[in-house]
Amino acid sequence: MSVPPDGYALRTHDLSKLHGERGGLVRAVDGVDLAVPVGQTLAVMGPSGCGKSTLLHLLGGLDRPTDGEVWLAGRRIDTLGERALARLRRRAIGFVFQAYHLVDELSAAENVQLPALLAGRPVRAARRRAAELLEQVGLADRARSLPARLSGGQRQRVAIARALVNEPLVVLADEPTGNLDSASTLEVLRLFEELRHAGQTLVLVTHDERVAATADRLISMRDGMFVSDTPLTRGTGRLDALLGWDG
Numbered sequence: 001m002s003v004p005p006d007g008y009a010l011r012t013h014d015l016s017k018l019h020g021e022r023g024g025l026v027r028a029v030d031g032v033d034l035a036v037p038v039g040q041t042l043a044v045m046g047p048s049g050c051g052k053s054t055l056l057h058l059l060g061g062l063d064r065p066t067d068g069e070v071w072l073a074g075r076r077i078d079t080l081g082e083r084a085l086a087r088l089r090r091r092a093i094g095f096v097f098q099a100y101h102l103v104d105e106l107s108a109a110e111n112v113q114l115p116a117l118l119a120g121r122p123v124r125a126a127r128r129r130a131a132e133l134l135e136q137v138g139l140a141d142r143a144r145s146l147p148a149r150l151s152g153g154q155r156q157r158v159a160i161a162r163a164l165v166n167e168p169l170v171v172l173a174d175e176p177t178g179n180l181d182s183a184s185t186l187e188v189l190r191l192f193e194e195l196r197h198a199g200q201t202l203v204l205v206t207h208d209e210r211v212a213a214t215a216d217r218l219i220s221m222r223d224g225m226f227v228s229d230t231p232l233t234r235g236t237g238r239l240d241a242l243l244g245w246d247g
C-alpha cells in the first residue's frame with residue numbers, strides 16, 4: 001500500500017472504548033491520542049486488563065470506538081460502513097494473534113494464500129507470493145504441511161507470512177509469542193527484527209520485554225491510558241544481549 005499523505009499509518013484522537021453493560025461498565029481505552037508514522041515499530045505493554053487488546057482491535061477496525069477518532073492509512077475509519085471498513089482492513093492491515101488462527105484443513109501455503117485470494121488476487125500471483133513469504137520466514141520446506149504437523153513457532157511464522165501476503169501498511173500483533181517456548185519465541189523475534197529493518201509498520205502488544213525490545217518505541221498502558229511513551233535506543237548491543245544473540 002502507498003504511504004498516506006500525512007505520513008502516518010495510524011492516528012487516534014481522544015479514543016475511548018467502554019465495554020460491558022449498565023452497572024458494569026469498564027473504560028477499557030480512555031482518551032488515547034496516538035500517532036504511528038509509516039515505518040515505525042511500536043510495542044505496547046501493560047498489566048492484564050489495561051486495554052491493550054481493545055486498543056489493537058480499535059486500531060485495526062475490528063471493534064468500534066465509543067468516542068474519538070481512528071485514522072488508518074490517512075482515512076478516518078470509525079465512521080466507515082462495514083463493507084468499506086472490511087475492504088480497507090483487508091488491504092491495509094495484517095493481523096497476528098496469540099493463538100495463530102490458522103485454518104486446520106489448509107496447508108501452510110494455502111493458509112498464506114487465503115487472504116490474497118479473498119482480496120481478489122489471481123491464483124497464480126497468490127501462490128507465488130505465498131511461496132516467497134514462506135521462504136522469507138524459513139518455512140519453504142513446510143509449504144505442504146498442515147498446521148497440526150508444525151511446531152508453535154512454525155505456526156506463528158506461517159501466521160506472520162499470512163499477515164504480510166497483501167502487503168499491508170500495518171501489521172498488528174497481539175501477544176504473538178504468548179503461546180511459544182523460548183526457542184520458538186526467538187524464531188519469531190528474529191522475524192520481527194527483519195520486518196523492522198525492512199521498514200514494516202508494526203504494532204506489537206506483548207508481556208515479553210524481549211519482544212518489546214525489537215521495537216523502535218515503547219508505550220506503557222494502565223487503566224486504558226498511556227502512562228509512558230519512550231523511544232528505544234539502538235546500536236548499543238542491548239537488544240542483542242536481551243535476545244541472547246552473539247552476532
Ligand SMILES: Nc1ncnc2c1ncn2[C@@H]1O[C@H](COP(=O)(O)OP(=O)(O)OP(=O)(O)O)[C@@H](O)[C@H]1O
Nearest residue numbers: 019020026028046047048049050051052053054055
Ligand atoms: N467484550 C468485552 N466485554 C466486556 N468487557 C470487556 C470486553 N473485552 C474486554 N473487556 C474488559 O476491558 C478491559 C480491557 O481488556 P483488554 O482485553 O483490552 O485488556 P488487555 O490489556 O489486552 O489484557 P490481557 O493482557 O489480559 O490480554 C478489561 O477490564 C476487560 O475485562
Ligand SMILES: [Mg+2]
Nearest residue numbers: 052053054174
Ligand atoms: Mg489482551
